Amino acid sequence: MTPLSSLSPEERLRQLRDQVRHHEERYYVLNDPEIADAEFDALLKQLDALEAEHPDLVTPDSPTQRVAGRPSDGFQTVEHLQPMLSLDNTYSTEELRAFDERVRKGAQLGDVQVTYIAELKIDGLSIALTYLNGILVRGATRGDGQRGEDVSINVRTIRAVPLRLRHAPEGPFEVRGEVYLSRAAFEKTNRERDAAGDPLFANPRNAAAGAMRNLDPSQVAKRGLLAFFYQLVSVGDAASDGGLASHAAVLEALRAWGLPVEPHWTRCRGVDDVIAFCDGWAERRRSLPFDTDGVVIKVDDLALRQQLGTTAKFPRWATAFKFPAEQATTVLKQIAVNVGRTGAVTPYAVLEPVLLAGSTISMATLHNAEDVARKDLREGDRVLIEKGGDVIPKVVKAILPHADDSVAWVMPSTCPSCGTTLRRDDAEVVWRCPNSVCPARLRRSLEHFASRSAMNIEGLGESLLNELVRQGLITDVADIYGLEATQLEELIVAPTDPKSEKARPRKLGKVGRNVVEQIERSRTNDLSRLIYGLGIRHVGEKAAATLARSFRTMDRMLDAPVDMLQSVPDIGPVVAQSVRDFAEEPHTRSLISRLVAAGVNMESQAPELSDQPGPLSGKVFVLTGTLESMSRDEAQARLEQLGARVSGSVSKKTSCVVAGADAGSKLEKAQQLGIETLDEQGFLALIMKHQR
Numbered sequence: 001m002t003p004l005s006s007l008s009p010e011e012r013l014r015q016l017r018d019q020v021r022h023h024e025e026r027y028y029v030l031n032d033p034e035i036a037d038a039e040f041d042a043l044l045k046q047l048d049a050l051e052a053e054h055p056d057l058v059t060p061d062s063p064t065q066r067v068a069g070r071p072s073d074g075f076q077t078v079e080h081l082q083p084m085l086s087l088d089n090t091y092s093t094e095e096l097r098a099f100d101e102r103v104r105k106g107a108q109l110g111d112v113q114v115t116y117i118a119e120l121k122i123d124g125l126s127i128a129l130t131y132l133n134g135i136l137v138r139g140a141t142r143g144d145g146q147r148g149e150d151v152s153i154n155v156r157t158i159r160a161v162p163l164r165l166r167h168a169p170e171g172p173f174e175v176r177g178e179v180y181l182s183r184a185a186f187e188k189t190n191r192e193r194d195a196a197g198d199p200l201f202a203n204p205r206n207a208a209a210g211a212m213r214n215l216d217p218s219q220v221a222k223r224g225l226l227a228f229f230y231q232l233v234s235v236g237d238a239a240s241d242g243g244l245a246s247h248a249a250v251l252e253a254l255r256a257w258g259l260p261v262e263p264h265w266t267r268c269r270g271v272d273d274v275i276a277f278c279d280g281w282a283e284r285r286r287s288l289p290f291d292t293d294g295v296v297i298k299v300d301d302l303a304l305r306q307q308l309g310t311t312a313k314f315p316r317w318a319t320a321f322k323f324p325a326e327q328a329t330t331v332l333k334q335i336a337v338n339v340g341r342t343g344a345v346t347p348y349a350v351l352e353p354v355l356l357a358g359s360t361i362s363m364a365t366l367h368n369a370e371d372v373a374r375k376d377l378r379e380g381d382r383v384l385i386e387k388g389g390d391v392i393p394k395v396v397k398a399i400l401p402h403a404d405d406s407v408a409w410v411m412p413s414t415c416p417s418c419g420t421t422l423r424r425d426d427a428e429v430v431w432r433c434p435n436s437v438c439p440a441r442l443r444r445s446l447e448h449f450a451s452r453s454a455m456n457i458e459g460l461g462e463s464l465l466n467e468l469v470r471q472g473l474i475t476d477v478a479d480i481y482g483l484e485a486t487q488l489e490e491l492i493v494a495p496t497d498p499k500s501e502k503a504r505p506r507k508l509g510k511v512g513r514n515v516v517e518q519i520e521r522s523r524t525n526d527l528s529r530l531i532y533g534l535g536i537r538h539v540g541e542k543a544a545a546t547l548a549r550s551f552r553t554m555d556r557m558l559d560a561p562v563d564m565l566q567s568v569p570d571i572g573p574v575v576a577q578s579v580r581d582f583a584e585e586p587h588t589r590s591l592i593s594r595l596v597a598a599g600v601n602m603e604s605q606a607p608e609l610s611d612q613p614g615p616l617s618g619k620v621f622v623l624t625g626t627l628e629s630m631s632r633d634e635a636q637a638r639l640e641q642l643g644a645r646v647s648g649s650v651s652k653k654t655s656c657v658v659a660g661a662d663a664g665s666k667l668e669k670a671q672q673l674g675i676e677t678l679d680e681q682g683f684l685a686l687i688m689k690h691q692r
């Protein structure tokens with residue numbers, strides 16, 4: 001072999017990069033490393049040093065180029081070329097057999113067995129990667145299935161994701177899979193967060209999702225995310241799936257190109273094999289280093305999949321079998337109540353700590369007072385708890401007779417935080433604290449405002465906010481922008497773990513300065529984050545984004561009458577009324593003025609989706625009733641792609657009403673106004689006519 005030193009820098013770099021890629025693949029894809037971690041690190045260091053000497057020779061697909069830059073303001077929204085569908089769920093053998101029946105009926109196969117591929121369902125978050133000429137060009141989250149976030153910058157830091165593929169087809173194609181965190185990495189993350197006084201993640205899935213949305217890729221790189229891939233979507237020319245006829249062939253191809261594929265997938269001939277696979281893994285899953293919440297069963301033959309098609313939400317050729325919820329018994333020590341941001345006061349269970357599905361549980365939800373009464377849960381009871389798909393476990397029932405001295409639980413009649421008498425609307429089961437300046441509500445609203453999906457002010461979490469409220473430094477969200485660096489540096493905070501030996505009040509110091517920088521940065525956030533952060537009732541992240549995109553400025557939204565709000569696609573009467581109520585609350589305008597004075601951005605920069613020029617530009621469509629061939633969202637996206645605007649209500653400005661099955665008043669109104677209407681067939685014909 002030629003000694004490395006006699007080679008040109010180009011050649012040495014090429015060899016080193018090939019070596020690093022080879023060992024990344026041995027480790028992440030083949031699960032069979034040939035060298036120790038320290039040796040790998042040494043190789044990477046050599047490559048780094050050589051590249052530092054020859055910066056002009058650094059290529060974007062070099063294994064050293066995983067962390068680069070950071071997005072200045074959140075992530076861009078990107079549209080998926082094909083919707084990222086979800087899976088229908090099955091919970092029992094009977095449901096699995098029913099799924100198989102449907103497949104065989106749809107395929108007109110009679111009694112012939114269908115070949116399925118059974119895979120473990122990875123409990124992470126789905127991700128779509130685009131490769132062009134074998135080079136990773138984009139990584140996007142699932143989002144709402146139609147549009148996700150471009151998280152390329154973070155995806156690149158995941159060592160299990162190859163920046164360059166081997167022998168892959170040239171044209172653009174997309175692979176989909178799951179980004180996840182091993183249980184060990186999850187526990188390490190939580191230990192570090194605990195030490196730093198940050199709130200803990202409830203499970204590996206939340207920790208992985210949190211990492212993917214982190215705005216600092218160097219932090220993401222440290223989290224130790226992993227990935228498995230299970231789907232190939234051709235984007236450009238259809239030839240890119242290279243004549244692959246079965247899902248098994250796809251999985252083999254993905255692995256051959258250098259992508260990690262979960263290795264336990266199995267070919268099942270008929271539903272009995274599928275059931276045996278599911279049964280086997282219900283127990284064995286605990287021996288895996290990562291969380292799995294079920295099995296995904298997919299028709300193997302890709303042509304047959306095509307024939308079966310999809311419903312609006314799910315493919316008809318696949319289903320997820322969910323493992324039964326894990327249960328344990330323990331003692332219900334206390335029934336306490338929690339006050340939420342909207343004033344909802346809800347009971348929760350304080351439990352004798354117990355091990356359940358790999359983690360220690362000391363709290364569980366109790367939903368509402370009626371639920372506690374119906375189950376007659378009492379303090380001191382021995383109870384059955386269960387962890388299903390939800391993050392927080394729930395109390396199923398009491399399992400032994402109550403102790404003789406036990407008493408039925410009664411919901412407190414006053415707020416545990418401010419003492420105000422609780423109220424409940426006739427139609428509601430939830431009791432609320434009506435005091436809009438209740439300290440507990442205030443703390444929760446502030447937490448929501450600063451949270452990652454809202455204004456994303458890192459470091460301004462529960463404990464710091466509690467301290468700021470306690471010391472009277474903030475009384476509403478606008479006060480956040482009055483905080484100064486020196487003030488926060490000098491702030492004396494209580495110890496995060498009062499039981500620790502070193503526990504004593506300390507100055508916040510540098511952390512305080514960082515928080516002020518984060519606050520500063522949040523001033524330029526898009527309007528959608530602010531609308532969401534204000535915590536307007538019924539306005540979730542998606543509605544906030546829609547409102548921001550439609551109204552563009554805070555003032556225009558607050559001035560809009562209810563019918564105008566309601567004419568925004570996807571904004572229904574409840575959200576519209578709630579925004580109106582918020583606009584009319586006495587302190588809203590002054591709060592907004594103070595935020596404006598503090599330099600907080602009140603405008604949306606997001607592109608208006610309906611601004612795209614196209615054959616239907618200038619036309620306003622209204623969708624009503626149910627379409628068989630696609631979901632409402634998809635129909636809207638198709639129309640918008642062609643340049644049309646889609647509105648939620650019929651008026652003289654409407655150009656056309658598309659009426660699916662069971663269309664009601666909107667169709668009637670269109671007919672009264674003499675507006676053109678299309679049934680599903682007509683709508684499909686219109687779309688086809690204008691497409692490419």
Ligand code: IVH
Pocket residue numbers: 085086087119120121122123124125126127177178230231296315318320
């Ligand atoms: S296939 C159209 N396979 O589960 C079918 N999904 O509950 C696309 N998931 O959104 C999904 N492991 O994020 C598939 N082996 C696997 C999976 C898997 C985990 C996730 C995926 C999907 C969700 C549906």
